[in-house]
Amino acid sequence: GAVVSQHPSWVICKSGTSVKIECRSLDFQATTMFWYRQFPKQSLMLMATSNEGSKATYEQGVEKDKFLINHASLTLSTLTVTSAHPEDSSFYICSARGGVVNEQFFGPGTRLTVL
Amino acid sequence: AQSVTQLDSQVPVFEEAPVELRCNYSSSVSVYLFWYVQYPNQGLQLLLKYLSGSTLVKGINGFEAEFNKSQTSFHLRKPSVHISDTAEYFCAVSDVNGGFKTIFGAGTRLFVKA
Numbered sequence A: 001g002a003v004v005s006q007h008p009s010w011v012i013c014k015s016g017t018s019v020k021i022e023c024r025s026l027d028f029q030a031t032t033m034f035w036y037r038q039f040p041k042q043s044l045m046l047m048a049t050s051n052e053g054s055k056a057t058y059e060q061g062v063e064k065d066k067f068l069i070n071h072a073s074l075t076l077s078t079l080t081v082t083s084a085h086p087e088d089s090s091f092y093i094c095s096a097r098g099g100v101v102n103e104q105f106f107g108p109g110t111r112l113t114v115l
Numbered sequence B: 001a002q003s004v005t006q007l008d009s010q011v012p013v014f015e016e017a018p019v020e021l022r023c024n025y026s027s028s029v030s031v032y033l034f035w036y037v038q039y040p041n042q043g044l045q046l047l048l049k050y051l052s053g054s055t056l057v058k059g060i061n062g063f064e065a066e067f068n069k070s071q072t073s074f075h076l077r078k079p080s081v082h083i084s085d086t087a088e089y090f091c092a093v094s095d096v097n098g099g100f101k102t103i104f105g106a107g108t109r110l111f112v113k114a
Helices: none
Strands: A004-007 A010-013 A019-025 A030-038 A044-051 A067-073 A076-081 A090-098 A103-106 A110-114 B003-005 B010-014 B019-021 B024-026 B031-038 B044-050 B056-058 B064-068 B073-078 B087-095 B102-104 B108-113
Touching: A004 A090, A010 A019, A019 A030, A019 A090, A019 A110, A030 A067, A030 A076, A044 A067, A044 B102, A076 A090, A103 B044, B003 B087, B003 B102, B010 B019, B019 B108, B024 B073, B031 B064, B031 B073, B044 B056, B044 B064, B044 B073, B073 B087
Parallel strands: A010 A110, B010 B108
Antiparallel strands: A004 A019, A019 A076, A030 A044, A030 A090, A067 A076, A090 A103, A090 A110, B003 B024, B019 B073, B031 B044, B031 B087, B056 B064, B064 B073, B087 B102, B087 B108
């Protein structure tokens, strides 16, 4: 099946710094990529939808200036958490839609801890 | 906008017993339906999906689900659970006509006891 990778798998950073998370579709071209956030013992909350070459569409309540999303190619999307704070600590999961049957495939997630 | 309701936050069950995890959705348009499993500190694994066709869908690890359009439900079932099935299960709905963005339910924690 189609594979989506995320890098890094975990990251620890100091409060006030920025962190970039990469999401790659390894064996297919992703027309659309999605970013989710999951707090401990909670469900996945959709943060934004991005289409290659255009601006991301953010869900209500998600700060677009804090969570910068770039979808520069059909196989790569990045999420940058700017000026991270401890409350941004979470599990960030990306997914990519594409492939022969246009399904959605999920990455393994990135655990962000902000000290 | 679509939404997903998982009626049980936790389901304890003894090993080898049957289990049903309930999921209801609301949407004004055609949807795709999914069940995912998440083990601790891991990503999501697709159990099964309903896109079209037969309303009874069989997935991995012996799980199956039935799409009921009139009741807007997509309950997950397994006839005999194992200890290794202990995990968090998420029902999800994807809007066919709205960019395919997927919305998740709150999750059901399945706890299988020996």
